[in-house]
Amino acid sequence: MSFINIDVTLRDGGYRNGFAFPLDYALEHARLSVESGFDWVEIAYRNGSFKPIPNIGLTGRGENEYIRSMAREIGPEHVAIILHPKNITAADLTEMYAAGARLVRIIVPPDEPEPGLRHVRRAREIGFTVGVNFARVSQLSARRLADLAAACADAAADVVYLADSNGSLSPMEAAELVTLTRSITGGDVGLHAHNNLGLALSNAIAAADHGAVWMDSSIQGMGKGPGNLIAEQWLAHLDRSSPGTCSHLQLAPALELAELLLAKVPEATPSLSVPDLVLGRYDLPVEHRRNILGDAREGLVKARGLAAAS
Structure with a gap:
């Protein structure tokens, strides 16, 4: 099976360091990420996280000039950005695309999905590849998840992402949620795993075995709390288990990137x-x-x- 891999270090890892990645580091990180075979590098939030963060850094703002710098470095076809609907207007989407972003991921709150769905439809009109993220999917009922997935499919989202924000899913639960979502949308499903219980890799494998084809990971697992699926482990697993279908993935630059991250960003040190x-x-x-x-x-x-x- 071929996967679409997103490196979320610069965005999710920002919760560890106030999103204060220097521009020169962010550009080098993205270059090595693409060399490792990541399809997309999620470079930032657009206009901040869900809750305001004072003095938020570069990768928490996602400004146009930063997007342009990234597009020059790695090509627009690798530049992804994520957003909360309440933080943007339709003008933001147009500006992001003009600056060089080509994948936008929109977090769709289960209690108020329509603003997010409007942005999904608009982003599709502009030309983005569009993903939707359901945060804290472990707390959604099967009925609510099915309803949300159907609405996102109707809005023509390219991929529905299940975000285990609390890091609570088991492999069996991850597999069940992927199966349910695929049965509703008939389209691509992705997993954003957190590692609170040390199950991120097991959950990724279970999700993949049941049809998830998009996968988030971060270098050294750097992300909110104990972090995400560890990119180097995921790439090593794919290299070992599916060498024929994942020949574009290169473990060496990912390991080089891990060393660079640890040397340049103290907050990246893994911890639980x-x-x-x-x-x-x-x-x-x-x-x-x-x-x-x-x-x-x-x-x-x-x-x-x-x-x-x-």
């Missing part, structure tokens, strides 16, 4: 804190992290209560 593991165990979003800091045993009790109340 006790609170992040507990959040994964109880399927809680990162916003609850502050409620379970402190004593580990007490944190477990608090998390159990939060989960029961949700």
